[in-house]
Amino acid sequence: MTELLNILVGLLVIVGALFTLFAAMGVLRFPDLYSRMHAASKAGVFGSGLILVGLALFAQDHAIVARAILAILFLILTTPISAHLLAKAAYAAGHRPWEGTVCDEMKDADQNAKL
Amino acid sequence: MTDVTGFLAVATLISLGILSLAFLLTVLRVILGPGLPDRVLALDMLVAIAIGFIAVIGVRTGFTIYLDIAIALGLVGFLTTVAFARFILSRRYQQEYSENLSPASEKGELHD
Numbered sequence: 448m449t450e451l452l453n454i455l456v457g458l459l460v461i462v463g464a465l466f467t468l469f470a471a472m473g474v475l476r477f478p479d480l481y482s483r484m485h486a487a488s489k490a491g492v493f494g495s496g497l498i499l500v501g502l503a504l505f506a507q508d509h510a511i512v513a514r515a516i517l518a519i520l521f522l523i524l525t526t527p528i529s530a531h532l533l534a535k536a537a538y539a540a541g542h543r544p545w546e547g548t549v550c551d552e553m554k555d556a557d558q559n560a561k562l
Numbered sequence: 563m564t565d566v567t568g569f570l571a572v573a574t575l576i577s578l579g580i581l582s583l584a585f586l587l588t589v590l591r592v593i594l595g596p597g598l599p600d601r602v603l604a605l606d607m608l609v610a611i612a613i614g615f616i617a618v619i620g621v622r623t624g625f626t627i628y629l630d631i632a633i634a635l636g637l638v639g640f641l642t643t644v645a646f647a648r649f650i651l652s653r654r655y656q657q658e659y660s661e662n663l664s665p666a667s668e669k670g671e672l673h674d
Contacts, residue, residue, distance in 0.1 A: 453566070457573030460618055464577035464584070467614050471584035474591050474607055480599050483591075487607040495610045498577070498617040502626065505570075511626045518613065518633045525636065529606060529643035536647040537599035540654040 456505045463497030466490050479545040480537055488530035492522050566622060574622040581618065585611050602646040609639030 473486025496519045503515035544551055566574065588611060591604040616632040619625065 450568075453568065453570045456621060457570045460577045460621060461573050461580070463614065464580040464618070467611055468580050468584040468587075470607065471587040471591075471611070474604055475587045480597065480603065483600065484603055487603055487610075491607050491610040495614040495617070498614045499632075502617045502620050502629070505621050506626050508626075511620075511629065514626075514629045514633065515617075518629065518636060521633060521636050522610070522613070525640040526606075526610075529640050529647070530603075532644055532647040533599060533602060533606075533650075536650040536654075537597075540599075540650045542597060542599060 452504065456501045459497050459501035459504070463494045463501065466494030466497060468494075470494060478547065480542055481534060481544050481548075484530050484534055488526050492526045496522060566624075570621070574618055577618050578615075578622075581611060581615055585615075598646075599650060602643060602650075606639055606643045609635055609642075 467490070470486050470490035473490065474483050477483045477486055499515045499519050499522075503512045506512060506515070538553055585608065588604050588607045592601050592608070595601045595604055612635060613632045616628045616635075620629060
């Protein structure tokens with residue numbers, strides 16, 4: 448049973464680290480701010496969350512498990528807010544999506560938009 | 563606090579290497595990133611990777627006491643990103659104000 452749990456924790460940790468690596472590759476390789484934000488705020492949080500789930504399974508202590516779940520909840524709650532706020536601020540400050548963007552629904556709205 | 567052995571030791575070592583690579587790529591984006599919002603986004607990503615590092619080290623060595631630091635780091639990263647977003651917005655209003663003072667100036671793309 449302990450061996451099985453160790454293998455599960457190891458797989459969770461490796462998969463989480465891989466998701467974080469893919470997020471970092473997306474942040475480095477995507478063409479503009481908004482697609483980079485899409486990579487960082489979804490894959491990055493999912494990777495860190497998987498590693499924290501692995502830690503919660505590994506530590507057989509209620510306090511540690513509660514803290515790990517608290518950290519996951521905090522990450523999941525705050526990252527969309529900060530990404531949304533940063534995207535809105537960047538659009539309002541004049542950073543436009545790259546020319547390959549198919550749909551830009553804020554193009555007509557931003558003349559009257561007061562944040 | 564005892565070190566883990568067997569598969570878990572190998573797995574945590576591999577994931578520490580992968581996380582180091584991810585950290586390096588994100589630092590590259592901080593250095594390159596053409597604008598201020600790109601750098602802010604990459605710094606936010608660095609905080610998430612650091613939380614992953616702390617969790618892996620908690621599995622590897624058993625020092626789960628650092629998990630409190632991970633929670634505090636998440637809070638600080640969130641507040642930093644929000645503060646930087648307000649800063650980016652305030653720079654836009656400053657530019658509009660200076661444009662209103664001199665209406666003949668060309669309205670162009672904002673560069674950092």
